[in-house]
Amino acid sequence: MTFYDNIVVAPWLYLAVALGLVFIVSRVLKLVNGLKAVSWLPGFRLPLDQLGPPGALIPYCWWNRGMYLTWNERFTFYQGWNSETVSSVPFLIGPPAIYTSSVEVARQIVGGGPKSAWIKTLGTTRVTSVWGDNVLSTNNPEWRKHRRILGPAFTQTSTYVRLWSNAQRIYHEMTAFEGWDTQDEIEIPVMQKLTFRFALNVILSLGFGVDLPWDSPPGQGDEVTLQEALRLYSDNVMFFVLVPKWIQRLPFPWFKKMAVSHRVISDYMHGQVTERRAEINGGAESKSDVFSMLIQASEEDGKLSLTDSEVIGNVFSLLFAGHETTAQTFTIAIGYLGIYPDVQQEMYDEILQVVGKDRDPVYEDFGSLQKILALFYECVRLYPSGYIMLREATEDTVLTIPNDGWAPGTRTIAIEKGTHGIVDVIGMQLNPRYFDNPSKFDPSRWYGVSSDSETISAWSIGPRTCIGRKFAFVEAVCFLTLFIRDWHVEPILRKGESTEEWRERVMVPKLMLSLGVQDVPVKLTRRTYRKP
Ligand code: HEM
Numbered sequence: 387m388t389f390y391d392n393i394v395v396a397p398w399l400y401l402a403v404a405l406g407l408v409f410i411v412s413r414v415l416k417l418v419n420g421l422k423a424v425s426w427l428p429g430f431r432l433p434l435d436q437l438g439p440p441g442a443l444i445p446y447c448w449w450n451r452g453m454y455l456t457w458n459e460r461f462t463f464y465q466g467w468n469s470e471t472v473s474s475v476p477f478l479i480g481p482p483a484i485y486t487s488s489v490e491v492a493r494q495i496v497g498g499g500p501k502s503a504w505i506k507t508l509g510t511t512r513v514t515s516v517w518g519d520n521v522l523s524t525n526n527p528e529w530r531k532h533r534r535i536l537g538p539a540f541t542q543t544s545t546y547v548r549l550w551s552n553a554q555r556i557y558h559e560m561t562a563f564e565g566w567d568t569q570d571e572i573e574i575p576v577m578q579k580l581t582f583r584f585a586l587n588v589i590l591s592l593g594f595g596v597d598l599p600w601d602s603p604p605g606q607g608d609e610v611t612l613q614e615a616l617r618l619y620s621d622n623v624m625f626f627v628l629v630p631k632w633i634q635r636l637p638f639p640w641f642k643k644m645a646v647s648h649r650v651i652s653d654y655m656h657g658q659v660t661e662r663r664a665e666i667n668g669g670a671e672s673k674s675d676v677f678s679m680l681i682q683a684s685e686e687d688g689k690l691s692l693t694d695s696e697v698i699g700n701v702f703s704l705l706f707a708g709h710e711t712t713a714q715t716f717t718i719a720i721g722y723l724g725i726y727p728d729v730q731q732e733m734y735d736e737i738l739q740v741v742g743k744d745r746d747p748v749y750e751d752f753g754s755l756q757k758i759l760a761l762f763y764e765c766v767r768l769y770p771s772g773y774i775m776l777r778e779a780t781e782d783t784v785l786t787i788p789n790d791g792w793a794p795g796t797r798t799i800a801i802e803k804g805t806h807g808i809v810d811v812i813g814m815q816l817n818p819r820y821f822d823n824p825s826k827f828d829p830s831r832w833y834g835v836s837s838d839s840e841t842i843s844a845w846s847i848g849p850r851t852c853i854g855r856k857f858a859f860v861e862a863v864c865f866l867t868l869f870i871r872d873w874h875v876e877p878i879l880r881k882g883e884s885t886e887e888w889r890e891r892v893m894v895p896k897l898m899l900s901l902g903v904q905d906v907p908v909k910l911t912r913r914t915y916r917k918p
Pocket residue numbers: 496521522533703704707708709711712715766770771772774775776844845846849850851852853854855857858
């Protein structure tokens with residue numbers, strides 16, 4: 387009898403080893419199938435999908451790059467693979483994916499027409515359709531209906547004239563309520579608090595027809611006012627979108643407040659739809675916000691009619707897509723103005739030349755304030771608030787990609803159904819093929835570039851490009867012109883800190899639904915004469 391004959395192996399151990407082997411084989415097969423799905427395109431092989439849970443939520447480390455991958459590796463990622471398009475094939479959880487920093491490949495993934503194989507993923511759709519199907523959440527053919535009905539609100543000059551005057555009014559409300567009008571020097575610890583409120587009030591006024599006072603009082607006791615509810619909702623949109631409904635119903639005081647906010651908004655929105663439909667059918671003149679325009683359009687055109695929840699869904703899609711994105715970029719622009727006093731002076735000089743000191747800017751000045759617009763483009767280029775565009779192939783398809791090593795020409799690769807297509811907007815905006823010295827902050831690179839140029843790809847390209855692109859341009863030029871005209875910006879430095887160190891501390895990205903930076907602390911000094 388040998389030593390080994392005395393060892394008794396428990397049956398469960400056989401089972402565990404067998405299951406372990408089956409698991410390993412299944413993961414190897416998953417990896418091989420994933421590699422086939424992307425035509426063995428070079429790239430990284432990590433355990434998890436980097437954009438879905440749990441991979442996206444795990445901090446950046448050697449075995450998981452997560453959401454921060456495209457930012458943290460923005461100067462090395464594509465260079466490392468010697469290609470503008472690379473693959474990600476997870477071997478534990480998640481679908482195979484293609485990451486691209488090429489506009490030509492992006493056009494095939496996000497710019498496709500009705501026959502495109504690429505659609506928005508189920509996850510993206512779920513996140514953006516909490517209030518009802520809408521232009522942001524749907525795919526063809528429903529998307530065409532939403533886009534056609536929402537489109538006219540974004541092509542009429544009257545929308546932009548109203549946008550300008552409302553943004554101007556809200557800016558003046560902000561300076562009055564915040565006490566800036568009576569001070570010559572102001573320290574602002576977190577610039578985001580103001581830019582977010584500004585952008586929210588602008589979109590609520592233009593989109594919902596709700597004019598929020600800058601400093602609306604809170605409700606009494608358990609009561610939540612509409613203003614408060616809208617603010618709470620927009621500040622905590624991720625809670626409503628990502629937290630399962632049964633958790634939202636747990637009896638914690640803050641959860642209850644969120645539930646009440648949701649109800650207050652829902653009652654208001656449904657009441658408004660009924661009221662506005664009745665007004666329009668009764669022959670009353672329709673209000674001029676997007677909300678009423680949607681109801682009017684859907685009442686007029688039977689083929690394009692929207693249900694109540696689709697109207698509300700579309701109005702909310704504007705809140706969702708058009709508030710945080712612009713607010714983040716305004717904050718970044720203010721941060722950059724503080725870091726680059728020469729650029730700030732150049733912007734101020736343009737404002738003096740176009741608007742002067744004695745009047746407020748008007749919408750007619752928009753076309754002449756080219757440097758301010760260029761500043762906005764440059765901030766979105768370096769910190770694209772919509773930093774990822776995610777799609778899924780619904781059938782086997784092909785992609786034509788640039789040759790490796792930045793050699794001239796292209797090659798075609800087969801992509802299998804189920805593969806994710808990730809347009810890496812950060813990578814695209816730093817691609818040296820499109821931008822000289824791409825890491826340099828230089829608004830002048832945009833001087834003379836037409837506002838419909840495809841170089842401005844951070845708002846997407848093709849028929850599904852951002853519907854609020856011009857809206858963002860107009861709002862930005864109005865806000866930044868008023869702001870730079872009135873205030874000189876400096877960073878608030880810590881003791882012994884240099885501006886460069888401030889930049890390294892503050893202009894560090896924070897990724898959520900959109901890309902922003904850490905809290906931006908700035909000091910403002912009045913440029914203009916203060917009325918006594
Ligand atoms: C800095 C400002 C902004 C940036 C960088 C930005 C960027 C983008 C990007 C990249 C997309 C495409 C997303 C995708 O296809 O996956 C998009 C779509 C969209 N954006 Fe914007 N956006 C901005 C401001 C706005 C504003 C102000 C509004 C509304 C007033 C808005 C409304 C929308 C809507 C509704 C869509 C969906 C369009 C469709 O699918 O047909 N955006 N935006």
